Amino acid sequence: MSQIELYEIDRIFEIGDSCVHALKSITLTIDAGEYLAVMGPSGSGKSTLLNILGLLDRPNHGRYRLEGHEVGALPPDQQARVRSERIGFVFQSFHLVPRLSAADNVALPMMLAGIPAGERRRRVADALAGVGLESRADHRPQQLSGGQRQRVAIARATIMRPAVLLADEPTGNLDRTTGTEVTELLEDLNRAGTTLIVVTHDPAMGERAHRCLQMEDGALRADRRR
Amino acid sequence: MKPFDLVRFALQAATGSPLRTGLMALAMAIGVAAVVVLTALGDGARRYVVNEFNSLGSNLVIVLPGRTETGGIGIGTLSTSTTRDLTLRDAAALLRADGVVRIAPLVVGDAEVSSGGRLRSSFVVGTTSDFARVRRLELAQGRFLPDEGLERASSWAVIGATIRDELFGAKPALGARLRIGDRRFRVIGVLAASGQGLGMNTDELVLVPAASAQAMFDTNSLFRILVEARERDALDRVRSQVEDILMARHDGERDVTLLTQDAVVGTFDRILAALTLAVAGIAAISLAVAGILVMNVMLVAVTQRTGEIGLLKALGAAPGAIRSAFLAEAALLSLAGAAIGLLLGFTGAALLRAVFPELPAYPPSWAVVAGLATSLATGVGFGVLPARRAARLDPVQALARGL
Numbered sequence: 002m003s004q005i006e007l008y009e010i011d012r013i014f015e016i017g018d019s020c021v022h023a024l025k026s027i028t029l030t031i032d033a034g035e036y037l038a039v040m041g042p043s044g045s046g047k048s049t050l051l052n053i054l055g056l057l058d059r060p061n062h063g064r065y066r067l068e069g070h071e072v073g074a075l076p077p078d079q080q081a082r083v084r085s086e087r088i089g090f091v092f093q094s095f096h097l098v099p100r101l102s103a104a105d106n107v108a109l110p111m112m113l114a115g116i117p118a119g120e121r122r123r124r125v126a127d128a129l130a131g132v133g134l135e136s137r138a139d140h141r142p143q144q145l146s147g148g149q150r151q152r153v154a155i156a157r158a159t160i161m162r163p164a165v166l167l168a169d170e171p172t173g174n175l176d177r178t179t180g181t182e183v184t185e186l187l188e189d190l191n192r193a194g195t196t197l198i199v200v201t202h203d204p205a206m207g208e209r210a211h212r213c214l215q216m217e218d219g220a221l222r223a224d225r226r227r
Numbered sequence: 228m229k230p231f232d233l234v235r236f237a238l239q240a241a242t243g244s245p246l247r248t249g250l251m252a253l254a255m256a257i258g259v260a261a262v263v264v265l266t267a268l269g270d271g272a273r274r275y276v277v278n279e280f281n282s283l284g285s286n287l288v289i290v291l292p293g294r295t296e297t298g299g300i301g302i303g304t305l306s307t308s309t310t311r312d313l314t315l316r317d318a319a320a321l322l323r324a325d326g327v328v329r330i331a332p333l334v335v336g337d338a339e340v341s342s343g344g345r346l347r348s349s350f351v352v353g354t355t356s357d358f359a360r361v362r363r364l365e366l367a368q369g370r371f372l373p374d375e376g377l378e379r380a381s382s383w384a385v386i387g388a389t390i391r392d393e394l395f396g397a398k399p400a401l402g403a404r405l406r407i408g409d410r411r412f413r414v415i416g417v418l419a420a421s422g423q424g425l426g427m428n429t430d431e432l433v434l435v436p437a438a439s440a441q442a443m444f445d446t447n448s449l450f451r452i453l454v455e456a457r458e459r460d461a462l463d464r465v466r467s468q469v470e471d472i473l474m475a476r477h478d479g480e481r482d483v484t485l486l487t488q489d490a491v492v493g494t495f496d497r498i499l500a501a502l503t504l505a506v507a508g509i510a511a512i513s514l515a516v517a518g519i520l521v522m523n524v525m526l527v528a529v530t531q532r533t534g535e536i537g538l539l540k541a542l543g544a545a546p547g548a549i550r551s552a553f554l555a556e557a558a559l560l561s562l563a564g565a566a567i568g569l570l571l572g573f574t575g576a577a578l579l580r581a582v583f584p585e586l587p588a589y590p591p592s593w594a595v596v597a598g599l600a601t602s603l604a605t606g607v608g609f610g611v612l613p614a615r616r617a618a619r620l621d622p623v624q625a626l627a628r629g630l
Contacts, residue, residue: 052623081545084541084543085543099243100243110542113543113544
C-alpha cells in the first residue's frame with residue numbers, strides 16, 4: 002500500500018459558460034518518504050493537483066486515499082483534522098500572519114489543534130532552533146528577510162510532524178542563494194522521513210528531486226525516477 | 228482550539244486594526260450609554276414621584292366630596308347630580324370606625340395675610356391638630372394647632388417657613404399677631420422648611436383651625452378629609468367603613484370619592500415604569516443599529532482577512548473553529564463597547580444627579596443587565612452571518628488572496 006493513492010482524479014472548473022478541465026483522470030501513487038517535484042507550464046494543473054493532495058480542493062471524480070483511508074470524500078471537519086495532523090503546507094509567498102510574532106506563527110497549527118500552551122512553547126523553540134531562527138522568535142514577519150520568513154513558514158508546516166509536506170513554489174520569491182538554503186532545509190526534512198512534494202518552475206529544483214512529474218493540460222506527461 | 232486561545236486570537240485580531248475596532252466599540256458604547264442614562268432618567272423620575280407620595284403618608288384614605296365617574300355620562304351620573312357637602316360632622320363621625328387612628332379635615336382657600344404692614348396672598352388651610360401627624364409635619368418653632376375639638380373656631384395660626392421669612396424677617400414670629408382675610412390670629416408655631424413637595428408646598432402655607440377657616444371662607448363644606456388607618460393592611464377595611472358611615476349620613480347616597488395613597492402611588496409607579504421601559508426600548512434601537520454596524524464591520528473584516536482564513540483552513544482549522552474565532556471577536560468587541568458604554572452611562576447618570584440633585588437618577592440594575600445582554604446578543608447575533616461567510620470560504624481562492 003502506498004502512502005498516497007490517486008485514482009482517476011478529475012477536476013473541472015466552470016468559468017461562466019465554459020468548463021476548464023484542470024485535471025484529467027490523474028492516477029498516481031506516492032510512497033512514504035518520497036521526494037517528488039511536479040513541473041509543467043502555467044495552467045497545466047500542478048497547483049490544482051497540490052490543492053487536491055492537501056484536501057483544500059475536492060475532485061469532481063475519482064478517489065483519493067491517504068495512508069489507506071479514503072479522505073477525498075470526508076466531510077469538511079474531518080478533512081480539516083487530516084490537514085492538521087498529516088499534511089503541512091509551504092507557500093510561495095510564505096503566508097505568515099503579519100500581526101503575529103514568528104513564534105506565534107509557528108504555534109498557530111498547534112493552537113488550532115488545541116495543544117496546551119506549555120507543550121507549544123517547547124515545540125516552537127525546538128522548531129525555530131531547527132530552522133536556525135531561535136533568536137528571531139519575537140520578530141514580526143515584516144522584520145524578517147524573505148529567506149527567514151520561508152524558514153518560519155517551514156517550521157510552521159512541520160510543527161505538527163506531518164507525514165506529507167506540500168510546497169507550492171517554495172523558492173519562487175527568493176533569490177538563488179536563499180532559495181538553495183530553503184531547498185536544502187526541505188530536503189533535510191525529507192531525509193528525516195517526511196514525504197516532500199514540491200510544485201516548481203525551477204528546472205534546477207526539479208533536477209534535485211528523486212522523482213519528477215511532468216504535467217501538461219491537466220494530464221501527466223512524464224513520471225521520471227532517478 | 229482552546230477557549231483561552233480563541234479569546235487571545237480574537238483579541239489579537241481585533242487589536243490588529245485599531246480604527247475598525249474602535250469605531251465598532253464606540254457604536255456599541257453609545258447604545259449602552261443611551262440605555263443606561265435614559266433608564267436612569269426614567270427610573271429617577273419614577274422614584275422621585277413615588278417617594279413624594281410616600282412622604283405624604285402611605286396609610287391614608289383621602290375622602291373627596293362628589294363621586295368621580297369614569298364611565299362618561301350615563302343614567303347614574305345624571306341621577307346623582309346633587310352632591311352633598313362633606314362637613315365637619317361627617318369628619319367627626321369617621322372617628323367611630325375602629326380602623327381609623329386619626330382624621331384631618333381640610334378647608335382650603337386663598338387669603339391675604341398681613342402682619343406689621345407686610346402683606347402677601349397665601350394659601351390658607353383649615354384643619355385640626357392631627358393634621359401635623361397625618362402629614363408628618365415638622366415644626367421649627369412653637370407648637371402645632373391645639374386639640375380643641377373640631378368645631379372650635381379659635382384664633383391660632385401655624386405658618387410655613389417662607390411666610391415667616393417674608394412677613395417677619397428677622398423679627399420673632401412666635402406670638403406675633405397675624406391678619407388673615409378680615410380675621411385676626413396669633414402665630415403659635417412655624418413649620419420646618421421642607422423644600423419641594425408634591426401637591427402643596429408647606430413652606431408657603433398658613434394653617435388655622437378648620438372651623439375658623441370655614442368662617443373665613445363662609446362655607447360649611449370641607450375640601451377633603453384625610454383619614455389615617457391604623458396600619459397599611461387595614462386600609463381596605465377602613466375604606467369600606469368610611470364609605471358606609473358617609474353613606475349612612477348622606478341618606479344612602481354614595482356621593483364621595485375615596486382615594487388611597489397606594490392606588491395613586493401604584494398608578495404613578497406603573498405609568499412611570501412603563502415610560503422607563505419605553506425609553507429603554509428606544510435606546511435599545513441604537514443598540515440594534517450598533518449591531519448592524521458590527522455586522523458590516525465584521526463582513527469587511529472577513530473580506531480583509533480572506534487570505535488569513537484560507538491559511539487557517541490550510542493549517543487544519545475546521546469550519547467551526549473559524550466561525551468561533553469570528554464570533555469571539557464580535558463578542559469581545561461588543562463587550563468592550565458595552566463596558567465603555569456602562570462607564571459613559573454611569574458618568575452621565577452621575578452628571579444628571581449633580582445637575583438635578585432632587586432626581587434620584589440611578590440606572591436600574593435590570594436596565595444595566597439588559598443593556599449588556601442586548602449588546603452582547605446583537606454583537607454575536609449580527610456576527611453570525613460574517614462568521615458563517617468566513618467559515619464557508621473556499622480555501623484555495625482564499626489563499627490566493629495572500630495575507
